[in-house]
Amino acid sequence: MGGCSAPNCSNSTSIGKQLFRFPKDPVRKKKWVVNCRRDFEPTPHSRLCQDHFELSQFEEIARSPAGGKKLKPNAIPTLFNHGDPPFPAIITPHIIQPPKPELVEKELNVGDHGYARRNPLHGCEEEEMEGTAEDQQSCTQCQLLKKQLDKEMQQTARLQKEAEEMKKRLYRLDRIEKGLQNFLYEDQIRALSLTKRSRRAVWSPETILKARKIRCAVGTKGYEYLREVGYPLPSYRTLCNRLETKILVTTDMSCEELAELSLGLMATCDSPTQGVVDNDEDDLIRVLS
Numbered sequence: 001m002g003g004c005s006a007p008n009c010s011n012s013t014s015i016g017k018q019l020f021r022f023p024k025d026p027v028r029k030k031k032w033v034v035n036c037r038r039d040f041e042p043t044p045h046s047r048l049c050q051d052h053f054e055l056s057q058f059e060e061i062a063r064s065p066a067g068g069k070k071l072k073p074n075a076i077p078t079l080f081n082h083g084d085p086p087f088p089a090i091i092t093p094h095i096i097q098p099p100k101p102e103l104v105e106k107e108l109n110v111g112d113h114g115y116a117r118r119n120p121l122h123g124c125e126e127e128e129m130e131g132t133a134e135d136q137q138s139c140t141q142c143q144l145l146k147k148q149l150d151k152e153m154q155q156t157a158r159l160q161k162e163a164e165e166m167k168k169r170l171y172r173l174d175r176i177e178k179g180l181q182n183f184l185y186e187d188q189i190r191a192l193s194l195t196k197r198s199r200r201a202v203w204s205p206e207t208i209l210k211a212r213k214i215r216c217a218v219g220t221k222g223y224e225y226l227r228e229v230g231y232p233l234p235s236y237r238t239l240c241n242r243l244e245t246k247i248l249v250t251t252d253m254s255c256e257e258l259a260e261l262s263l264g265l266m267a268t269c270d271s272p273t274q275g276v277v278d279n280d281e282d283d284l285i286r287v288l289s
Contacts, residue, residue: 007082019048029042053071058070059072192230
């Protein structure tokens with residue numbers, strides 16, 4: 001167990017003496033050190049025993065958690081073997097006050113201890129006022145920073161929610177695009193994103209062949225109806241320009257016979273039953289090239 005830090009004193013808790021820590025307040029701690037007449041810097045383990053304090057420096061009723069005596073908040077040790085100390089003890093008259101009624105929970109102050117009131121030392125009031133002003137300023141800054149932090153956290157949560165919505169939307173669009181690829185070519189999918197008035201689509205040979213087969217299957221009115229409802233197909237004029245190269249000739253010859261002549265001619269389809277069968281697509285691509 002630790003002992004008393006005063007010179008010429010060997011008291012400790014082993015012989016039943018009560019020890020007290022040096023105060024955290026630098027002004028009071030300096031007075032304790034000066035009264036000890038010892039040149040040292042107290043550590044958290046430094047103690048003074050009860051023999052160095054007058055009886056007036058102890059609380060009348062209050063007891064410590066261990067059951068011993070309790071010092072007043074402004075207690076100063078003055079009983080040492082070397083003369084009178086430079087700092088005398090502050091003696092306040094003891095006044096017996098009637099018991100106070102118990103406070104409601106809202107009126108209780110967590111930072112204030114009910115067993116003692118702080119009586120500031122003479123000359124320390126200005127320092128306490130400056131410390132109070134600095135604490136209020138720091139509390140104001142903390143409140144402003146807390147508000148800014150709450151605002152940033154709300155904005156971050158909103159952005160995270162928007163990012164999640166964008167991910168879901170991109171996933172849905174990706175599934176839609178994969179579904180369109182089952183029956184549309186890439187140029188047809190690009191044409192869907194263009195408006196009808198400003199549509200400047202570039203059609204691939206595969207799309208031209210597909211459009212020709214659709215027109216031969218459904219006829220002119222059906223083909224135009226599909227284009228009106230938004231199905232991505234080239235116009236009849238574009239289809240004619242891509243299929244009819246140099247000379248437009250109406251003939252009963254098949255595409256295979258025209259390809260063998262190498263005249264650059266293309267047969268026209270006037271009904272769904274006329275035209276080129278599926279086996280003539282390769283010959284049609286050679287004529288287009």
